[in-house]
Amino acid sequence: MKDLFGIIAVFRTPDAVTNAAAHLRQSGYSAIDAYxxxxxxxxxxxxxxxxxxxxxxxxxxxxxxxxxxxxWIQYWDEALSYPLNVGGRPYNSWPAFAVSTFEFMLLAAVAAGFFGMLAASRLPRLYHPIFAAKAFERASRDRFVICIEATDPSFDPASIRALFEQLGAERIEEVPA
Structure with a gap:
């Protein structure tokens, strides 16, 4: 199924899509996504x-x-590279380094979280095969779409279509890759 990305089903209510997702998960499908x-x-x-x-x-x-x-960068600058005796304090004066160390720690944690969130969300992604589906147009307004991708080990278009019909899908469509 190299020419097929997956099969989508459109549902009218959030309860319907939630029940469909639970039923699909119990049926053994793992490559499921909802919009x-x-x-x-x-x-x-x-x-x-x-x-x-x-x-x-x-x-x-x-x-x-x-x-x-x-x-390390503060220690290297103050104690190793350019040691200056300021008021008789030691070169490795950790209380002086604490505030900027904390600030840079926050910056690094937030940057790691931001870029990790982008990577986990697979963003920025300007195109996705599901955008080609006509039934997907209302997913951002008033419909609930669920997709079973062709990468699922138990992907069979005929049985998936029958399962979606049994679950009460309003519309079922194959999504080209």
Missing amino acids: TPYAVERLDRIIRPGTKVFLPLLMFAGAVVGAAFAY
């Missing part, structure tokens, strides 16, 4: 079950690396 005009409670947990720890760990790693780099 809704607003956030639908429970839908994300049905489509992508499990805990998501990627972004918090990435931000923590960014904070640790940022703090270590900020402290």
